[in-house]
Amino acid sequence: TQLLEQSPQFLSIQEGENLTVYCNSSSVFSSLQWYRQEPGEGPVLLVTVVTGGEVKKLKRLTFQFGDARKDSSLHITAAQPGDTGLYLCAGLTAYSGAGSYQLTFGKGTKLSVIP
Amino acid sequence: NAGVTQTPKFQVLKTGQSMTLQCAQDMNHEYMSWYRQDPGMGLRLIHYSVGAGITDQGEVPNGYNVSRSTTEDFPLRLLSAAPSQTSVYFCASSYSVAEATEAFFGQGTRLTVV
Numbered sequence: 452t453q454l455l456e457q458s459p460q461f462l463s464i465q466e467g468e469n470l471t472v473y474c475n476s477s478s479v480f481s482s483l484q485w486y487r488q489e490p491g492e493g494p495v496l497l498v499t500v501v502t503g504g505e506v507k508k509l510k511r512l513t514f515q516f517g518d519a520r521k522d523s524s525l526h527i528t529a530a531q532p533g534d535t536g537l538y539l540c541a542g543l544t545a546y547s548g549a550g551s552y553q554l555t556f557g558k559g560t561k562l563s564v565i566p
Numbered sequence: 567n568a569g570v571t572q573t574p575k576f577q578v579l580k581t582g583q584s585m586t587l588q589c590a591q592d593m594n595h596e597y598m599s600w601y602r603q604d605p606g607m608g609l610r611l612i613h614y615s616v617g618a619g620i621t622d623q624g625e626v627p628n629g630y631n632v633s634r635s636t637t638e639d640f641p642l643r644l645l646s647a648a649p650s651q652t653s654v655y656f657c658a659s660s661y662s663v664a665e666a667t668e669a670f671f672g673q674g675t676r677l678t679v680v
Contacts, residue, residue, distance in 0.1 A: 460606075484669075493570075493656050493671025494609070539608065541669075553624070554669060556601075558608035 454478075455542055457557035465565050467529050472560045474540035475522045481543050483516055483523045484554070488537040530564045537561050568592045572657050572672035579647040579679045587642040587675050589657030595670075597660040598640040602626065602653040603674075609656065615640055647679045 456475045464470055474483070482501040486494035498507050500516035500523060507514045511534075513526040527534055540557045573588045591598065599614035611624030615634040629651060631643040640659075644651060654676050658669040 486669075491673070493658070493673055494669075495671070496668045499668070541609075553611060553614070554599075555611075556609040558606060 455540055455555055455557035457538075457540060457560050459560060460558065461561050461563075463563040463565065464530055466532060470527050470530060470562070472525045472527075472538055472562075473522070474524065474557050476542060477521065478542070478544070479520050481520075481545065481552075483520070484541045484543065485514055485523070485525055486539045486541060488539060488559075494537075494539055527562075530562075532564045532566050535562055535564050570657055570659055570670050570672040572655075572675050574675060575673065576676050577678070579644070579677065581647060581649060581679060583647050585644050585647065587644075587655055587657075587677075589640045589642065589672060590638050591640075591657075591659040591670070592638065593659060593661070593670065594637060595659035595661050596637070597662065597667075598634065599624070599658050599669075600630070600632065600640070600642045601656045601658065602651075603656060604653050612642065612655075644677075649679045651677065652679045653677060 458473045484499045485497045487497050488494040498514045503518045503520045505516045511528045515524050538560045541554045543552050545552055570591045596617050600612040601609040603609050610626050612626055612630050613624055613632040615621045618634050618637050621632050621634055634640050654674045656674050657672045660667045660669050
């Protein structure tokens with residue numbers, strides 16, 4: 452099993468602050484996805500990064516894929532209460548069982564943005 | 567748009583009982599999967615399917631059974647429920663088995679085994 456370590460596990464910050472969430476592995480992934488999950492709901496995709504060194508921006512969110520495709524980060528600028536939720540990274544690898552791919556999820560970072 | 571629909575949303579079972587968690591998608595997706603989510607453990611893959619008639623095991627398959635007779639439906643069966651299977655279960659589907667495709671998740675089934 453390929454492991455994805457996310458840090459920090461919990462993060463509580465004031466509105467307007469910046470933050471970074473990290474997702475690290477010793478394994479190489481063909482691509483990496485970030486999802487956001489709200490209580491009582493399923494995860495929803497935020498972004499997919501494919502190329503080593505790739506940087507993608509989604510409004511106040513900046514995602515980076517490491518050069519070696521083993522790690523990724525999510526940076527939020529000027530956090531808002533609406534950013535509160537569980538952030539999950541997921542690495543995509545080929546899975547030989549049925550000639551398919553498999554998504555391996557990190558344990559998540561629970562973010563609380565206090566007004 | 568319905569997307570991925572899971573039923574039931576909540577369920578309480580007694581140890582030893584069996585039940586089926588239903589999952590249906592209306593997006594004509596090839597790839598469907600079942601995850602369980604436990605506090606501090608993230609999402610762990612139980613079983614997945616790359617198309618009708620094809621299924622395979624994920625990371626934590628023991629105690630669960632799946633079948634895929636149609637593209638739309640991917641039910642998860644608990645054969646003999648145990649307290650360790652208390653969890654939130656998510657079904658997901660993707661357009662293809664190629665890389666970099668978005669996984670669409672259902673709203674989850676919260677299962678308690680007493």
